[in-house]
Amino acid sequence: MPASQRNPVRAGSGTARAVTEASQSLDDPLQYLKGVGPQGAQLLGKLGLSTVGDLLRHFPRRWEDRTCFRRVADVQPGEWATVHGVVIAVTTRRPNTRLTVTEVLLDDAGNALKLVWFNQPYMEKVLHGLQAARRTIVAYGQVKRSGWATEIHNPEWEELSEDGDPLSANRIVPIYPATEGLRQGRLRRLIHAVLQSYLSCVEETLPAGILQKHRLMGAQEALRQIHFPDSEAELVAARRRLVFEEFFRMQVLLAVRRHRNTRLMQGIPLRVDLDRLRSSLKQIVPFELTGAQQRAIADIARDVASGLPMNRLVLGDVGSGKTMVALAAMLMAVENGYQAALMAPTEILAQQHAIVLRRLLEPLGIAVELATGSQTGRARREVRERLIGGQSRVVVGTHALIQEGVEFARLGLVVIDEQHRFGVLQRQALALKGHRPHVLVMTATPIPRTLTLTLYGDLDVSVLDELPPGRKPVVTHWKPSSKRAQVYAAAQRLLDEGRQVYIVCPLVEESEKLQAQSATRLCEHIANAVFPQYRVGLLHGQMRPDEKDAVMARFKAHEIDVLVSTTVIEVGIDVPNASVMVIEDADRFGLAQLHQLRGRVGRGEHASYCILIADPKTEEGQARMEIMTQTRDGFRIAEEDLRLRGPGEFYGTRQSGMPELQIADMVRDIDILAETRETAFSLVDADPELTRPEHRGLRGALQRTELGSELIGVG
Ligand code: ADP
Ligand code: MG
Numbered sequence: 001m002p003a004s005q006r007n008p009v010r011a012g013s014g015t016a017r018a019v020t021e022a023s024q025s026l027d028d029p030l031q032y033l034k035g036v037g038p039q040g041a042q043l044l045g046k047l048g049l050s051t052v053g054d055l056l057r058h059f060p061r062r063w064e065d066r067t068c069f070r071r072v073a074d075v076q077p078g079e080w081a082t083v084h085g086v087v088i089a090v091t092t093r094r095p096n097t098r099l100t101v102t103e104v105l106l107d108d109a110g111n112a113l114k115l116v117w118f119n120q121p122y123m124e125k126v127l128h129g130l131q132a133a134r135r136t137i138v139a140y141g142q143v144k145r146s147g148w149a150t151e152i153h154n155p156e157w158e159e160l161s162e163d164g165d166p167l168s169a170n171r172i173v174p175i176y177p178a179t180e181g182l183r184q185g186r187l188r189r190l191i192h193a194v195l196q197s198y199l200s201c202v203e204e205t206l207p208a209g210i211l212q213k214h215r216l217m218g219a220q221e222a223l224r225q226i227h228f229p230d231s232e233a234e235l236v237a238a239r240r241r242l243v244f245e246e247f248f249r250m251q252v253l254l255a256v257r258r259h260r261n262t263r264l265m266q267g268i269p270l271r272v273d274l275d276r277l278r279s280s281l282k283q284i285v286p287f288e289l290t291g292a293q294q295r296a297i298a299d300i301a302r303d304v305a306s307g308l309p310m311n312r313l314v315l316g317d318v319g320s321g322k323t324m325v326a327l328a329a330m331l332m333a334v335e336n337g338y339q340a341a342l343m344a345p346t347e348i349l350a351q352q353h354a355i356v357l358r359r360l361l362e363p364l365g366i367a368v369e370l371a372t373g374s375q376t377g378r379a380r381r382e383v384r385e386r387l388i389g390g391q392s393r394v395v396v397g398t399h400a401l402i403q404e405g406v407e408f409a410r411l412g413l414v415v416i417d418e419q420h421r422f423g424v425l426q427r428q429a430l431a432l433k434g435h436r437p438h439v440l441v442m443t444a445t446p447i448p449r450t451l452t453l454t455l456y457g458d459l460d461v462s463v464l465d466e467l468p469p470g471r472k473p474v475v476t477h478w479k480p481s482s483k484r485a486q487v488y489a490a491a492q493r494l495l496d497e498g499r500q501v502y503i504v505c506p507l508v509e510e511s512e513k514l515q516a517q518s519a520t521r522l523c524e525h526i527a528n529a530v531f532p533q534y535r536v537g538l539l540h541g542q543m544r545p546d547e548k549d550a551v552m553a554r555f556k557a558h559e560i561d562v563l564v565s566t567t568v569i570e571v572g573i574d575v576p577n578a579s580v581m582v583i584e585d586a587d588r589f590g591l592a593q594l595h596q597l598r599g600r601v602g603r604g605e606h607a608s609y610c611i612l613i614a615d616p617k618t619e620e621g622q623a624r625m626e627i628m629t630q631t632r633d634g635f636r637i638a639e640e641d642l643r644l645r646g647p648g649e650f651y652g653t654r655q656s657g658m659p660e661l662q663i664a665d666m667v668r669d670i671d672i673l674a675e676t677r678e679t680a681f682s683l684v685d686a687d688p689e690l691t692r693p694e695h696r697g698l699r700g701a702l703q704r705t706e707l708g709s710e711l712i713g714v715g
Pocket of ligand 2: 323
């Protein structure tokens with residue numbers, strides 16, 4: 001029965017509904033709680049809180065240990081501190097018509113601290129009252145030293161009423177996200193009251209076995225301790241339990257989704273003889289596969305043999321050799337009499353793949369078809385006929401592959417290269433050309449492990465965490481713009497030796513058009529004033545695809561020495577003779593993006609360089625440049641990027657359909673995330689519909705989420 005029927009709410013009845021034990025529910029609206037009323041409910045609504053359950057999950061933003069305060073005598077400038085003292089003076093100044101400064105002097109055992117508020121004239125009255133009564137207030141903020149005075153500007157503060165309000169003193173005190181008109185003290189009392197009367201309504205949704213195995217605090221105790229911890233240790237344990245629960249639910253949803261997408265479907269069982277495959281690869285591939293490549297190939301062999309459709313992501317830094325993994329997978333399909341299709345985001349990449357695959361596969365008598373958008377008329381028709389007729393077993397292409405009219409005789413495997421350039425829908429469109437073909441997606445975007453567990457949480461993942469031997473590392477330098485002339489001189493020396501150079505333009509975020517204009521200007525400058533004796537080319541996003549391809553092809557053929565480009569060169573292109581990349585205004589790019597760009601050099605036998613030109617103003621900006629010069633590990637860079645900028649910056653996190661995290665932190669809590677993943681996936685393997693009695697609570701909780709209601713049937 002829905003809560004609204006259980007607890008009829010008569011609008012306008014004017015009397016608070018008496019709450020009795022039996023009728024209580026977490027869905028009870030806050031308005032009818034003692035001391036809330038319509039006005040309070042409106043304020044709580046501003047925080048997104050409308051029911052008792054919402055309020056119980058309104059977690060503190062931080063906690064203050066008020067069992068012992070920092071003494072004013074001990075605080076250091078720069079430190080964030082909670083202090084307290086008696087209000088002894090209040091003054092307001094108006095240095096000019098636009099500015100009011102209210103200052104309060106606190107006395108903490110003979111040491112003075114000044115609190116300063118700007119443009120909050122109403123503070124004066126409030127504080128005068130406190131001064132008259134010689135009340136003690138608690139203040140939190142960053143400590144500053146100004147002359148002899150110790151100050152906190154715009155502090156968070158509240159009255160400390162030792163006997164009146166035991167919730168705000170002598171304990172670890174929760175500090176909540178609050179809103180104007182709803183102060184900490186009131187919120188705190190309200191949550192405390194709700195805990196008293198409603199905690200017994202909170203159900204345990206984690207199965208007992210999991211609680212025990214992972215040593216997790218019970219649901220009710222965790223809620224009590226997260227709001228009003230008895231000690232630091234209890235707080236830590238409570239938070240761990242709640243974070244675990246949040247991640248666990250997310251992972252169960254992902255596991256259910258994967259189950260739906262793969263486990264319930266009939267796949268194409270392929271027979272794979274791994275030893276034979278290895279020896280054919282040995283015949284055709286001119287180098288030893290890395291251990292990581294071997295492992296990924298073994299993962300794929302297991303998937304395609306299982307009778308279920310494969311859904312695997314190969315995650316490998318630029319240059320880690322993903323193409324060979326794709327090749328092995330394609331061989332598996334072809335040897336079983338199926339067709340394999342590889343889709344790449346650009347025409348030039350598709351061509352590059354076709355060249356590589358032809359060279360390797362033709363000795364085995366396997367022809368490689370190329371299907372791109374620039375084909376027209378007869379050529380296009382013939383390609384299509386060979387695909388539907390089944391004569392072509394391997395095809396490489398662009399979006400042209402997913403167009404109408406392209407059909408396959410027996411499509412068994414779909415490989416999507418540089419997956420982040422395609423949407424989920426395009427990925428599916430190609431898979432729909434076959435009957436449940438195996439799907440392999442590959443990406444060079446180093447994604448932090450946390451995000452693979454969420455963003456791609458319903459795919460199986462193989463990581464290529466090993467670069468082929470003998471790679472020359474790209475040496476990265478960071479130079480201020482005042483040193484640009486020296487940078488160009490160094491590039492000139494390498495040009496003189498016959499190398500090629502990329503120059504990446506500053507990022508113009510406002511529009512593609514402005515970006516193109518600035519690239520054009522930079523190109524003219526480079527061609528006329530910097531390297532007039534060399535052939536300079538230009539590449540930007542406003543050019544037509546065939547124009548772009550033509551420029552790339554000329555650069556590849558060394559008909560261009562210096563390529564001035566926007567980030568369109570970011571993806572996959574392989575020009576081994578290009579050994580220098582200069583990135584202008586590098587601090588405006590994301591770290592992951594810089595890393596992608598840098599991956600364009602260092603692909604040949606020559607020593608390679610990446611020069612970041614940047615004058616970052618902030619410490620964070622400087623830190624980012626330092627990281628780039630220090631590490632070549634794409635995954636570390638991605639983790640740093642995530643830490644510095646937050647997950648919102650990564651494409652796709654928002655569209656993943658997952659509920660927003662309330663308490664867990666993707667970066668800080670990664671270990672807990674990993675812990676929940678295995679637990680969740682094995683739970684769903686054992687009980688895919690969550691129908692066992694011990695999973696009832698979990699099932700109910702998930703059905704109340706948007707994604708859960710879609711995935712988990714009622715009844
Ligand atoms: P990715 O697509 O992962 O960026 P590629 O598949 O384009 O990388 O491979 C990059 C380069 O490394 C190619 O020139 C490829 O021939 C070479 N390569 C791949 N695997 C190996 C290996 N095991 N040993 C040596 N070179 C390799
Ligand atoms: Mg590649």
